[in-house]
Amino acid sequence: MTAQHLRVDDLACERGGRRVFEHVGFTLAPGGALQVEGANGAGKSSLLRLLAGLLDPAGGTIDNPFAVAWVGHEVTLKPGMTLLAELHHWARIDRRSAADVDAALARFDLSALRELPCSVLSSGQRRRAALARASLSGAALWLLDEPSVGLDAASRARLATTLADHRGGGGLVVAVTHEPLGLDAPQRLRLGE
Amino acid sequence: MTAQHLRVDDLACERGGRRVFEHVGFTLAPGGALQVEGANGAGKSSLLRLLAGLLDPAGGTIDNPFAVAWVGHEVTLKPGMTLLAELHHWARIDRRSAADVDAALARFDLSALRELPCSVLSSGQRRRAALARASLSGAALWLLDEPSVGLDAASRARLATTLADHRGGGGLVVAVTHEPLGLDAPQRLRLGE
Amino acid sequence: MSVFIGLVRRDLALALLRPGTLALPVVFFVLVAALFPFAVGPDARLLARIAPGVLWVAALLAALLPVETLVEPDRADGTLDQLVVRGLALELVAAARLIAHWLGFALPLLIALPVAAILLQVPMAVLPRLALGLLLGTPALAALALVAASLTAGLRGGGALAGLIVLPLALPVLIFGVGIAAPGALRLLAASSLVAVAIAPFAAGAALRGATR
Amino acid sequence: MSVFIGLVRRDLALALLRPGTLALPVVFFVLVAALFPFAVGPDARLLARIAPGVLWVAALLAALLPVETLVEPDRADGTLDQLVVRGLALELVAAARLIAHWLGFALPLLIALPVAAILLQVPMAVLPRLALGLLLGTPALAALALVAASLTAGLRGGGALAGLIVLPLALPVLIFGVGIAAPGALRLLAASSLVAVAIAPFAAGAALRGATR
């Protein structure tokens, strides 16, 4: 039998009674990456929500055998909590160790900020924290909504290598973006054409 | 006598008791643009807050004779309100006409969405709304924090022309960004070096 | 001035978007009124005696319910920044919010008053005086709630913290309000409302300025 | 299971209930109890008689205070999304939130009880019964508040209003609560709490699933 794939077939999406897109289909193998592009409002985030099971399809099928890590537009950090406490909380839910947390912090150069309350982090530092949370979740399929937004050059490089490593380990990436992410040879999907 | 300038001299910034940057100074003439760059956490947003008077300098002086339009990291739209209601509200405060609102909506290609509640707008549509609010405020000095974040190619082009028009009319722009904004011949300021 | 009215209108519109916020105090108010007859038993005289006090405490506590959503959202989503940048005095903003909050919280309460009064078997003759008392006293409560909300914006433990701040300051209002039978109490009530309403915008404004920093 | 405990711990931490800061809500309750003597006068016998009512008002207030911040922030900032994506049942999340909410207001209330009792001149003999009544009844209040909060999360207009419809269901609990002297009242309290707590996680979970869509 063949390895498992993420299979999406003839997918249609409605938001607020309006058909946002339809006839979207693709297949993604382990190690693969899909880069989703399109104008504002084309339905990129909606597609990600469908893949994550956060939204019900208006038509078509999604066959996703993989565990999912989610980085949406919101960074989802509680202001009062320290960065470390936040990551530990999610790591516990994902059954990951403290070592994994430290590794993720280091991966996005956040180690020095670990004790700061999230309310004082800068926008890029927050985004990096959200990426760190996904990278330590251990999930195979990463769903990233404009992951490079607000990142400085160094962090974008880190993101690129992190994504490459993840794919190297057989992980899958579906990333929405308006600018290159440094994914090598990604499949491309343009919505709203 | 000479035209008025935005003058910043030997500025220092502290957040949470920590010195974020110091010895920052520049002068911006009407029609001028300053592009602020630097790593995450270098203090770009803090600098904008200082210029906007939303933060008190830890040292140095800011001499700003201009009215300010502010586009921060937050888009500041109330979920339940329609896009039109939001812009009308701020336009009333800025003593601008309904015609100005329509023009701003058109400028960022939002006219079709005017009746939608802000909660359903996509991230890029929201960001465009925030830019539209600034562009109709009639203020001379625009303070923009990563204005191109989440915008599609077409919207970035619109942003660039809008900024050019504003400068052409004698307006000033201070923009924080990690990527080119299409400003022509901007002064550059790199923080955190 | 037109800006000020615009702010009030806007605050009211936003409040109407979340009628749950408006209804919650009323629900609480009526529940409390419905509760006491069972607490003190059928003795009507006793009930009538405590009724004004119960209603006032209920009103005071009801004013606290929306405290966590009164200003914090505006701080978190950058609304305050937008207002400050436009050179609007936060005192003005606070004053507008105060009016909107009073309209949104006191009016429903006054409408619910007859129901509560019946539940507490308040003689109809007393009702107008009670209503008048609440009418004169609630502005002070709204003012205190606003100040507390501004002081605790963005802080942990909003509700209890705000309560701890408001309740001691609200005591005079409560005392005057309950003692409306006493001569001159109404005047004292109005006076304390005046003082509270006069001070609140400045206190709240200063607190908000701190919160935007 | 460890995940569940983790969720409760987290909710407590977010609800300011880091060990030590329990003091804040405790003081708050003492303060609420202290309001009534101001309102109904210092008559010791009268105070002792309304004491159960007072305590239940405090309980109701504490249960309702956070209604607007109990789940809505988690919806708005994407926390619910993160939990759903991890395949956690929202019923589980709701149950954890229910426990945390109850611990967050009922515990301080019980701790404050003795002091409040002195202020309200409650004979020490009655105290245990009062405490038992609160212990048995407050879970129901927490459950109702959670359901209301979940129903209103993300909704505006009519929907948000509809969420409050569950709150009047608290009335029976309150009535049993203040009537604990009556035979069988304690059993009724326990029963209503059991029912409410059993149903709430599922109702809330379903509501939350709707809110994330």
Add this chain to the structure above:
Amino acid sequence: MHRFANPARFLRIARVATPILTLTGLICSAVGLWIGLFASPPDYQQGESVRIMYVHVPAAWLGSGGYLGLAIASAVALVWRHPLAEIAARAIAPVGALFTAICLVTGSLWGKPTWGTYWVWDARLTSMLVLLFLYLGYLALSTAEAERGGGKGAAILAIVGVVNLPIIKYSVEWWNTLHQGPSIKLTGSAIAPAMLMPLLVSLAGFTLLFGAIVLMRMRAALATQQVTARARRLAEAHA
């Protein structure tokens, strides 16, 4: 006003003042309490229980006096942005709250034998209770603000609270008070010199101790402030 603005100078002065205040304070209160508890006559109607007075009354005065100090410090912090004023206010609050609590406890302990109950809703008792609540409100708010990284809220609250104090005092008119009125005046006190003397001595002692504790807390606060700032710089240095 700004002579003490610079923490260094303040620290120098405080380092000398603290032990002196502590020592004299301990001596005075020890003497006062000893005379009060053992070497002074029992009250002709209250008997031995009157001895509680030597703790109760000073505590009461320091409780209310402390709040005044708190409000003044807060005002200075708000108006002149005096760096030490806020620290002073935050140092005073818990101490004042403590003395207020002592007054309440000793008072209600005294109440049992004299009034036959621990608590009555009497104007003075009530007003003291409210004062305690004001203290606690200030404490809660100031700590919460410190968590967020500063703010003016607590200072504002302290000042607004002072506006409320006289109002609370006038609440006497709503209740007939059980508590005795002022019997100690600058001229012609209605209290036996044998009782007055130890009372005043222990009052002096408590006051000195109050000052000593406040100074200690201020020094501690300044120290931690510097430490955390340094730690922050180190952490962020390689951020």
